[in-house]
Amino acid sequence: MTHTAALQLKGLDKRYGALHVTQDVSLEVRTGEIHALIGPNGAGKTTLMAQIAGQLKPDAGQVLIQGQDVTHWSAQRRARAGLARTFQTGSVFRSLTTHENVAIALNAKAGRASLWRPFRRPETLKQADETLQRFGLHEEQSAASLGYGTLRQLELAMGLATTPSILLLDEPLAGLSHTESAQAVYLLAGLRHSFPMLLIEHDMQAVFALADRISVLVGGKIIASGTPDEIRASHEVKQAYLGDA
Numbered sequence: 011m012t013h014t015a016a017l018q019l020k021g022l023d024k025r026y027g028a029l030h031v032t033q034d035v036s037l038e039v040r041t042g043e044i045h046a047l048i049g050p051n052g053a054g055k056t057t058l059m060a061q062i063a064g065q066l067k068p069d070a071g072q073v074l075i076q077g078q079d080v081t082h083w084s085a086q087r088r089a090r091a092g093l094a095r096t097f098q099t100g101s102v103f104r105s106l107t108t109h110e111n112v113a114i115a116l117n118a119k120a121g122r123a124s125l126w127r128p129f130r131r132p133e134t135l136k137q138a139d140e141t142l143q144r145f146g147l148h149e150e151q152s153a154a155s156l157g158y159g160t161l162r163q164l165e166l167a168m169g170l171a172t173t174p175s176i177l178l179l180d181e182p183l184a185g186l187s188h189t190e191s192a193q194a195v196y197l198l199a200g201l202r203h204s205f206p207m208l209l210i211e212h213d214m215q216a217v218f219a220l221a222d223r224i225s226v227l228v229g230g231k232i233i234a235s236g237t238p239d240e241i242r243a244s245h246e247v248k249q250a251y252l253g254d255a
């Protein structure tokens with residue numbers, strides 16, 4: 011049976027001068043799965059994410075979202091096609107409320123010319139409210155008053171407000187306390203069948219608990235791709251990366 015992957019990378023290649031930062035990278039995120047991308051510092055995870063999201067142009071290869079070749083599309087057009095990225099820390103507008111922040115994320119997906127002017131529209135705010143309810147953020151609060159854990163939860167809600175066809179999560183657990191991290195893992199696990207996810211995360215315990223499949227990037231190359239058990243058992247992965255973890 012054929013299936014269309016939520017996200018497919020085919021032979022992506024990128025060089026910075028002599029540095030071959032992405033080398034013939036191919037991988038597939040299937041519908042209903044959390045696919046983790048792990049690798050040591052400097053392996054090229056961030057540059058790969060930027061090529062997927064459309065901020066960085068690969069020298070060769072293709073990016074496909076739901077079977078559609080988006081390699082030459084802008085980041086904005088990819089977002090409209092259903093590619094979402096968790097907003098990095100710092101993207102929350104502290105002067106606005108939780109609901110207004112999610113409303114802006116909704117406007118971004120809709121590709122509205124101004125993110126700002128229509129964001130207080132009642133129907134947009136209602137949709138924002140429904141999203142926040144799902145994340146346990148019931149009450150409308152000023153973003154400036156939020157603690158760190160709740161702020162990260164808001165960022166995730168902003169990423170998911172748009173019901174993406176693929177969600178890129180770039181270190182969603184970074185900086186969270188042990189308890190907050192456990193809550194986030196629980197939340198992500200519950201969302202796996204709603205949104206296929208590509209997860210970059212340094213917390214190996216969380217990665218092995220969450221991922222359906224894992225790809226290991228070392229020196230810009232995928233050296234292994236498989237289930238958590240396969241990756242754990244891989245001699246090559248142990249030697250290159252997990253050996254001391």
Ligand SMILES: Nc1ncnc2c1ncn2[C@@H]1O[C@H](COP(=O)(O)OP(=O)(O)OP(=O)(O)O)[C@@H](O)[C@H]1O
Binds near residue numbers: 026053054055057
């Ligand atoms: N604009 C650039 N120009 C030149 N080299 C770059 C540029 N951006 C990144 N690099 C280099 O590319 C390599 C991969 O960097 P990247 O940030 O993608 O790694 P990473 O796997 O995300 O690392 P980390 O886990 O530490 O964030 C590094 O050697 C980095 O120095």
